[in-house]
Amino acid sequence: MRPYSVDLPGGSAKKPEVPPAKDRVPNPYRAPRPKDLLFKGLFEIRPEGNSLGFDDQPIHLTLSSLYLWFSDGSSIPLAAINDLSLVQGDSFLKIEFWHSHSEQTGVLLIRPRKFMNVGAKSLLREFESALRASWKRAPKRAEFFGTKENPSRYITGGCEKGDAREARPLSLTSYWSMGIPVVFYASRTQKVEHLLCQVHGERLALRVALQNGLRGYLGLGGVVFAPMVAFQNAAALVKAYPRSSKRAAVLLFGFALPLLGIVAAILFYVAARNGLTP
Numbered sequence: 001m002r003p004y005s006v007d008l009p010g011g012s013a014k015k016p017e018v019p020p021a022k023d024r025v026p027n028p029y030r031a032p033r034p035k036d037l038l039f040k041g042l043f044e045i046r047p048e049g050n051s052l053g054f055d056d057q058p059i060h061l062t063l064s065s066l067y068l069w070f071s072d073g074s075s076i077p078l079a080a081i082n083d084l085s086l087v088q089g090d091s092f093l094k095i096e097f098w099h100s101h102s103e104q105t106g107v108l109l110i111r112p113r114k115f116m117n118v119g120a121k122s123l124l125r126e127f128e129s130a131l132r133a134s135w136k137r138a139p140k141r142a143e144f145f146g147t148k149e150n151p152s153r154y155i156t157g158g159c160e161k162g163d164a165r166e167a168r169p170l171s172l173t174s175y176w177s178m179g180i181p182v183v184f185y186a187s188r189t190q191k192v193e194h195l196l197c198q199v200h201g202e203r204l205a206l207r208v209a210l211q212n213g214l215r216g217y218l219g220l221g222g223v224v225f226a227p228m229v230a231f232q233n234a235a236a237l238v239k240a241y242p243r244s245s246k247r248a249a250v251l252l253f254g255f256a257l258p259l260l261g262i263v264a265a266i267l268f269y270v271a272a273r274n275g276l277t278p
């Protein structure tokens with residue numbers, strides 16, 4: 001079975017139908033899994049062309065009529081794409097896109113993940129033409145993102161988790177590590193940009209901090225990286241919501257395992273002093 005498939009409607013220049021209100025998304029950079037699939041494949045990302053914060057794992061990429069979709073954590077609306085080009089001897093596809101939250105340009109350098117790169121270039125060309133065709137048919141930027149005069153028919157805006165209209169982009173990094181280098185070691189870092197109101201943003205920041213605070217220290221590298229991620233996430237929270245009072249808690253949760261260790265050591269010491277241990 002071929003891992004890739006192209007299924008483009010035979011050259012029709014028809015625009016995609018406008019999705020019903022319930023299918024409109026608050027955050028187009030974190031769209032739900034699209035239903036209309038035009039192309040699917042396993043790709044890898046070149047680190048220097050990775051402004052979406054992907055880790056080094058291969059990504060399952062899906063092309064639909066409105067999105068280039070990677071996971072529940074990230075997608076690029078086709079309307080946001082500035083330019084597409086094959087680079088480095090046609091080995092990589094460079095996707096330049098506009099990010100509406102930060103008003104900045106992002107870059108993604110990708111190529112198909114193939115054993116020994118056999119057939120990778122032809123698949124990349126196939127994908128490039130499929131993406132280019134969808135991009136041309138997709139709604140234009142002003143129509144997709146909407147303007148004050150003409151609100152978007154595709155994006156509802158607001159919080160991803162609730163009905164709040166006031167939402168801010170919040171970048172949170174998840175991190176875990178396990179084992180000792182040389183013997184066995186694995187770690188993973190993943191950054192996701194959410195669009196959340198302060199209530200949901202603080203809640204998520206605390207949850208991510210606690211997960212990182214417990215799982216981040218199970219590997220030797222975690223001693224260095226888990227604290228860095230804890231400070232990063234605490235800073236991200238304050239950047240998103242300057243008046244948030246949860247910064248200290250997020251930071252504290254980010255050190256959960258070492259703090260538990262210290263508490264356990266103190267309890268053990270006190271118990272030992274009082275002759276309570278065997």
Ligand SMILES: [Zn+2]
Nearest residue numbers: 159162197200
């Ligand atoms: Zn909310």
